[in-house]
Amino acid sequence: MAVNEKIKAKIIFVFTGKDKIIIDHTEVNLGKNGKGFGKKIVGKVV
Template sequence: MNEVQQKINEKDGAFYIDVNGKQQALMTFIFAGNDRFIIDHTEVNPEINGKGFGKMMVVKAIEFAREQKLKIIPLCPFAKSVFDKNPQFNDVL
């Protein structure tokens, strides 16, 4: 199974999925103050659409937010749709 990886610095970060050593999915975010971050973009290689990679990255962002006691602002339409469909994630909004 392909795992979501993350790279984070002081200002922003990303969650991504590599398949066979090549990045196939990416979700970027920026920190907004000390207690929240904004998911601003999600992209998945069209060749692997429908495999749930986008949602996997959103779930990883939610896990990160919960661990770090952060809130998420889902500006990205895809991320927002995941939150809209899954009320169990509303604790990080």
């Protein structure tokens, strides 16, 4: 996830079928945790 062209969070996921994904890992940059970035990127993938 980028805000003002700076990466704030990232997510690692794989497609496991036509209608299934596995979200393996989310990571939010230090100082940005607790601001909803992780929840936003999971929501975008789902």
